Amino acid sequence: MINKSERISTDQKTADAFAASWNNLPSGSVYTQEQFNDWLDPLKSEDISGKTVLELGCGNASLMVYLLGWHPEFLVGVDLGDCIETAKKNLSVLNFTNWKIIKDDLTLFKRDGFDVVYCIGVLHHLKNPAAGFNSVIANTKPGGKFHCWVYGREGNGFVVFFVDPLRRLVCRLPWWLIKYFIATPLAVPFYGYANFLSHAPKFYFLRKFPLYDYCLWIASREFSFFCHVVFDQLVTPQTTYLDQATIRDWLGSYPQIDSDSVYLIRRNGNSWKFGGIIKKTGVN
Numbered sequence: 387m388i389n390k391s392e393r394i395s396t397d398q399k400t401a402d403a404f405a406a407s408w409n410n411l412p413s414g415s416v417y418t419q420e421q422f423n424d425w426l427d428p429l430k431s432e433d434i435s436g437k438t439v440l441e442l443g444c445g446n447a448s449l450m451v452y453l454l455g456w457h458p459e460f461l462v463g464v465d466l467g468d469c470i471e472t473a474k475k476n477l478s479v480l481n482f483t484n485w486k487i488i489k490d491d492l493t494l495f496k497r498d499g500f501d502v503v504y505c506i507g508v509l510h511h512l513k514n515p516a517a518g519f520n521s522v523i524a525n526t527k528p529g530g531k532f533h534c535w536v537y538g539r540e541g542n543g544f545v546v547f548f549v550d551p552l553r554r555l556v557c558r559l560p561w562w563l564i565k566y567f568i569a570t571p572l573a574v575p576f577y578g579y580a581n582f583l584s585h586a587p588k589f590y591f592l593r594k595f596p597l598y599d600y601c602l603w604i605a606s607r608e609f610s611f612f613c614h615v616v617f618d619q620l621v622t623p624q625t626t627y628l629d630q631a632t633i634r635d636w637l638g639s640y641p642q643i644d645s646d647s648v649y650l651i652r653r654n655g656n657s658w659k660f661g662g663i664i665k666k667t668g669v670n
């Protein structure tokens with residue numbers, strides 16, 4: 387059983403670590419439009435247009451900058467870290483004013499309800515991921531949609547057995563040491579491996595190599611994105627790799643979720659996207 391103060395202090399350390407990541411990047415989004423579309427899928431622009439939308443754990447607003455292009459009525463981003471200042475800078479250069487960034491613990495954040503709530507790359511970094519999912523559901527209006535993406539346990543054996551022990555060891559070091567002296571050198575073989583798999587003939591045996599689908603996905607990005615991903619993996623004090631059974635359990639334990647609307651999609655062989663719709667009335 388995790389007590390509330392332990393949960394909040396671990397999450398604050400995680401948010402501080404990510405702020406070091408987000409606040410030391412070039413301005414703008416770290417993602418491409420294609421990556422944004424892929425992360426949000428099956429949500430499309432028509433699900434967002436004219437709707438009130440909440441992102442829980444918005445980082446430097448790398449997803450929000452694209453989401454505004456889908457014309458929500460209003461978009462709110464919540465994050466516990468000092469990255470909110472970078473998020474505000476990234477949004478204020480755009481031609482939109484229908485947004486707000488709030489510094490808060492997402493597990494405690496509660497408003498009247500949004501038409502769409504999304505939470506990408508965050509729940510697996512919380513001390514209590516289920517508390518984060520609870521907030522996703524609690525902030526989605528009756529009739530509204532929610533959408534999450536998390537690191538999977540399935541397909542991530544290499545990361546769990548080799549990268550995660552390294553993370554536990556190095557995450558206490560200063561961010562610049564992790565970034566420039568550990569993550570960047572490690573990104574070199576990772577970049578080579580991903581590009582090898584992406585250019586090699588699609589032999590059946592190669593598909594059995596660790597992180598095969600993920601490598602095909604990331605290989606389209608430049609070296610600096612690989613550095614960002616490795617740094618993100620190593621800088622955080624808390625990561626949980628969530629299995630399919632846990633997510634199914636979450637989705638099945640809220641009577642207000644319309645069970646016919648639920649989806650659980652394996653992404654790039656090593657992560658999960660899931661979501662659904664909150665019933666319009668009652669909880670039967």
Ligand SMILES: C[S@@+](CC[C@H](N)C(=O)[O-])C[C@H]1O[C@@H](n2cnc3c(N)ncnc32)[C@H](O)[C@@H]1O
Pocket residue numbers: 397398400401402404405442443444445446448449464465466467469490491492493505506507508511512618
């Ligand atoms: C990997 S980043 C993802 C950011 C963004 N969703 C994206 O995909 O670019 C995780 C974010 O969750 C935030 N975070 C972690 N724990 C939090 C909490 N309890 N409340 C609010 N934000 C939190 C971190 O500060 C960090 O910015």
